[in-house]
Amino acid sequence: MRSSLGFHTLSLSMPLTFDGMHELISDFKKYSKETGEIKMYLCDKKGNRIEYKNTSRYTPLKLIIQYYKDNHGIEWSVDSYTNYAGFPTYKVSVKINPKILGGVHDYITAATYNDIEAAIENFNLESEKISYVLRTFDCYRLDRIDYCINFSVDELAPGCSPEQIMTLIRRGDIPQYYEEWQEYSSISHRKKSSPDSFYLVNKSLGINCYSKLSELKKRSEQRKQNGLPMISQSVLDTAKNIIRFEVQEKYRKTYVQSRKAKDSGNLGQNKCKSLLDDLSCNNAVSYYFHKIIGKGDWYTLNEAVRIIQSKKFNKQKETRLISALRIVNHYHSVAKAKEVFEGDDLKNFRQNLKDLSCMGINPVTIPKGWGMKHIPNILYAYFDKKDEENMNKIEINEKIVKEYLKEMIKTPSKINSPRLFNF
Numbered sequence: 415m416r417s418s419l420g421f422h423t424l425s426l427s428m429p430l431t432f433d434g435m436h437e438l439i440s441d442f443k444k445y446s447k448e449t450g451e452i453k454m455y456l457c458d459k460k461g462n463r464i465e466y467k468n469t470s471r472y473t474p475l476k477l478i479i480q481y482y483k484d485n486h487g488i489e490w491s492v493d494s495y496t497n498y499a500g501f502p503t504y505k506v507s508v509k510i511n512p513k514i515l516g517g518v519h520d521y522i523t524a525a526t527y528n529d530i531e532a533a534i535e536n537f538n539l540e541s542e543k544i545s546y547v548l549r550t551f552d553c554y555r556l557d558r559i560d561y562c563i564n565f566s567v568d569e570l571a572p573g574c575s576p577e578q579i580m581t582l583i584r585r586g587d588i589p590q591y592y593e594e595w596q597e598y599s600s601i602s603h604r605k606k607s608s609p610d611s612f613y614l615v616n617k618s619l620g621i622n623c624y625s626k627l628s629e630l631k632k633r634s635e636q637r638k639q640n641g642l643p644m645i646s647q648s649v650l651d652t653a654k655n656i657i658r659f660e661v662q663e664k665y666r667k668t669y670v671q672s673r674k675a676k677d678s679g680n681l682g683q684n685k686c687k688s689l690l691d692d693l694s695c696n697n698a699v700s701y702y703f704h705k706i707i708g709k710g711d712w713y714t715l716n717e718a719v720r721i722i723q724s725k726k727f728n729k730q731k732e733t734r735l736i737s738a739l740r741i742v743n744h745y746h747s748v749a750k751a752k753e754v755f756e757g758d759d760l761k762n763f764r765q766n767l768k769d770l771s772c773m774g775i776n777p778v779t780i781p782k783g784w785g786m787k788h789i790p791n792i793l794y795a796y797f798d799k800k801d802e803e804n805m806n807k808i809e810i811n812e813k814i815v816k817e818y819l820k821e822m823i824k825t826p827s828k829i830n831s832p833r834l835f836n837f
Contacts, residue, residue: 415803416566417796420524420695422660426554426684427507430492434547435504439492441545442479453482455640457491463640482642487514487533488540490548506548507557510537521630521645522652524562527690556684558668561698562660563796564626569655570795573786576625576657582789583623583657584612585742585778586707588749592616614706620662621702627653657792659707661698703793708748710776712789715743718775725773738766742777751777 430438446452455463457476466477479490489509497503512525516532525533534551541548567576584607588594595613596605607613611624630653634645663671668689675688688694713721722735741763745751748767755763770777780789 415569415799416522416656417564417569417799418522418524419563419699419796419800420526420692421512421559421561421690422524422658423509423511423558423560424556424686424690425507425509425558426551427505427557428549428554430504430506430547432502432504435492435494435506438506438545438547439477441547442477442490442492445544451481452479453641454479465641480640480642486536486540487511487516488537508537508554521649522564522626522656524564524695526692526695527687530686530690552683554684556668556672556686556689557665559663559689560660561663561695562658563699563703563793565657565659565792565796567655567657567792570792570799571789574789576627576655578784579657579789579792580610580612580623580625582712582776582778582780583707585747586612586749587705587752588614589705592619592621595620612706618664618666619702620664621660621706622662623657623659623707626656626658629653629658659699659703661702663698700793707793708776708778709771709791710774711791712776712778712780714782714787715739715779717787718770718779721773721775731769734762734766735769738763738770739775739777739779743779748777 442452442454446454454466455478456466457463457478463478475494477492479492481488487510491507491509493505493507495503510533512529512533513520513523515536516525516529517536518529537551541550565579567574567579571579592614593616594607595615596607608624610628611622613624614621627650630645630650634650638644671689672685675685678688680688718739719736722732722739725732727735741754742748742751745754752760752763767777776791780786
């Protein structure tokens, strides 16, 4: 199964002393000169990277250390800033892709907690090679987790294109206190959202849904501009038909989660075992998917109306549910439809959306020209596929055990065979 759920990036940090910060920068320079594996960049206010060649004791506000030849799944940065009390503070931060850091060069499949052990081992080996100041993985605090699910559209919604699914997703809800991220367009001379993504942000979270192929193409171009090797065509090919939905838990949210883990008995520095298990990943992805995209399947307006009418509700309920559907259809977005209501009217509209959700109907409807009446909720389609896959594994394992036991009955001397239950 090409679809996968877990996480893809972790950001961690560790405080440094002033001397430790300069010692580390010196060690990074030395490692870069000796191996040629890393390059050091200053980061300007716009996020552009300028190669760092300063040999003085000048303290950069932010220094980024990136592997040049191969993607190791790790990127360091050294930060200097003023804390809330007005004192200068220093830290080393690290962003890791656990799968790649663990030796599996896969840009698509989400990592799970099973990938962490190998990633930690390689993290410690890299740290040891560069500088004793970097210490070990267990010394770092977890600052951000990017939970994610990768939807293989051809696998979960046959007959649909990623562009069609993104169109439906972009017509979902924007919850209170979130806003859609936009960037300035030099063509239209105004801020616009990307057609390839649906990115919502607030102070503690980012919710991003996007075409993985488009994202990798942009990243490849950025690498080229920074003098780094571009992403290979074979990697780009694996991203076709993949839509990623990710929940970016920033420091504020991760801190709250870490405190809960501590109260539950996890006294480790970074709480990875508590925050990266399968249940935590499933809960984070499912909660925000339901909140923004919805729990129901997508239908055409006519098909959704037919389903409502088939339930034989009283006339009042039937009318208000169909009316809610028509309003969302008219404004081409749940978020835009909500904007026309206020007070009790908004409360009633939200109740109608909730009632539709309980019926398994997404208020966002399929455009007429697509030639399809129904598209399944891709999150539920993923869990159904996963359950089916697990059941097949159980059946295969049971079959192997039965065949082995039959063999043991016929030939008891093989009971000590090292092949016992090795599947």
